[in-house]
Amino acid sequence: MNLIRKSLDKIKKPFGKGQKLEKFAPAINAFDTFLFVPNHTTKKGAHIRDAIDLKRTMVTVIIALLPALLYGIYNTGYQYLIQTGSPFTFLEAFIHGSWKIVPMIVVSYVVGLSIEFGFAVYRGHEVNEGYLVTGLLIPMIMPIDIPLWMVGLSTAFAVLVAKEAFGGTGMNILNPALTARAFAFFAYPTYMSGNKVWVSEATNIDAISGETILGTLAAGGKVNYSAMEMFQGSIPGSIAETSTLWVAVGALILILTGIGSWRIIVGGILGASFMGFLFNLWAANELMSFSWINHLIVGGFAFGIVFMATDPVSAAQTNQGKWIYGVLVGIFCIMIRVFNPAYPEGVMLAILLMNVFAPTIDHYVINGNIKKRRKRWETSVNQLKTI
């Protein structure tokens, strides 16, 4: 360890204060602090500090994402191989999935991190860790056959427009990963929707069809999957969104570590159940009569509410606000699914919509506190007058 430390210090020397490469210090620091928690001590304020930092927080989210990602990799191979008809093993399915998905992750990280590093050097601040999560989320919510250059372009759009244009980490209004998906969705609709994109190679091989359950329902068709398959996730869909089971494991990690807001997650489930239940009562078409429980376990709802809606920067920030925000995400998700057959998956648009309204929700919650204080002041002034 000492040896690594010493060689690192040597490499870092030209990046030090007043040295030639000082401007690029954030870039080298990002690698250094990845290996070592720095030796910085407190200069002002509290003299001791908690062990938690943003790196630890973000890595916890990545750990929570891993079960869904690994299952998504397997499911990609499974959906493809089961339709080709030949017998296959778990490993073969996993390898096929990896072959497709790993390049997407690499592209997303390379493009996104390059921009982040560039801005860190340009603005002279350290590289924030938020992109470690965003960069993994972007491929996880894309359809499997999307060309790599589209992944790269959406990533660049998301980081530049959704994040850096607003001032970087902590300042963005919209969730960057969802912005990437929304960009691809509206820019390249043929690659992002329809019944040919959800299973690997479906566009190339005629024998393979890849319609999602929500797509089938929107077209008025019958669903051939059992509730158990939907929960487990062996259904077509975006890469890592299909398995409610493994998303739930991630949710558990987030809630137990306190990193994800349970208020948003529970609120979202309540909102979606309520809306689904109302539509069940109405039951005018296939989507409306689709059981409210099944609504919770198909499509991207579970993944969205657990990993995207809970993004602390773009969600509501007050505890009361989080409840309202979560419930509304759930309600709008089901509403968009049912009312707008062009967008059978409503969760992306529901979350982006609520991202925009989150500051408004917080504004009213905080105004309650401000009004209470003002009222207290006014009563005390009135009392003084009567005396």
Next chain:
Amino acid sequence: MEVIKDIRTRKGANLNLKGGAEKILDKTVSPSSFSIRPDDFFGIAPKLILKEGAPVKLGSPIFFSKKNTHIKFVSPVAGTITSVVRGPKRKIENIIIKASTKQDSIKYSVSGWDKKNRHDLKSLLTSSGNWPFIHQRPYGTIANPADTPKAIFVSTVKTDPLHGDLQFILKDQKNDFQLGINLLNKLVDQPVFLGVEKEFSDYFESIEGVQHYTVRGPHPAGNLSLHIQELTPLNIGERIWTVNAEDVANLGRFLNSGIFCPRRTVAISGNAVENPKYFQTTIGAELQPFLRKVGTIDKKTRVINGDVLTGNDSTSNCFLGYFNNLVTVIPEGDEYRMFGWLPFVDNNILSLSNTSFSRVFNRKGFDVNTNLNGEERALVVTGEMEKIFPLEIYPMQLLKACMVGDIEKMEALGIYEVVPEDFGLIDYSNTSKIEAQEIIREGIELMINEVG
């Protein structure tokens, strides 16, 4: 006696640190050098009365505040001013006094003080150097004698890490404490509130002229901001005065003898101290003799006047502060930790977050150091501040309002109801390592300059 309110809170956290002071009171150490640091008095602009080399008596005025020239700051000891340490822009950082063997003092006539009118009593306190013991809210500055506060708060409840036990500190000072309370009652017609622990001794029960309230809960339950919010919330334009418990006894002793009493009982503690215990000494005393007596570990250490959350770093300027009953010594933490950012790694470091097993494994207490455990980042995580903040205030929103200097918003969100120390635990626990106390202090300075 009647307890008017039982204040309870669940929000907060007790930091379980090693190195708490043993309840032994040592009076034998006699330091020879003393100091007064103008920075201990938040919000004043010092103007020197005496120059370097001037002889002083105990109680000789050394400087006054340009903002209120009546309030004198006096020498805690008789001797000679050996140096006036100045910082950038000739700011007075420290006034150092070498004690002489002969202890002369300035004596005021205090007989029949209780017959004096309020104005005379106040000017007796301001000229004798006793007034700086009285602080005010909002802002936590020294009180303005011309104000009429709506209450005076004295609290004997402490919850900060390794805090000195005030029941122990005040144990033999009951008559002085009662006399001090009588004085406070003479200064105002408004109630004097005395905060005590839920299980308090007969000692505090028998104190007269106060309204007792009890406090329970984790840190920062002992902070006065919470007590004020629960008993008589501070509104715009109102004033509340606060006095530290031992300073009430100091005021009492002044009334007994007519001589300014700078007594300070201090707990020297922290995990870098070998035999942590209590000392009775004088405000501003040099700390080295005490540190030698308790013994410190053989590493680079940091000496903190106050607790680890809110205290001042006094390593290079090793004198006791003006108001604190606690000096904490902890090791510096300028060491690297490989992959220390992984969750559930390095569980020996105290963490309030559930991304570490620290609180499960280390029930006996933690060794702490000054490592930042990360780097400053943008504010990302929400909701973590509210968990440990018992006031009816949105802490993150108030911090953001202070950062941008939006006075109207700061006012609306409750800047009058807080002092920097209320954000000590937020400083400690927030993921982004932002300096919350510093931000609030700057916000309060802005308020003082713009609103007053």
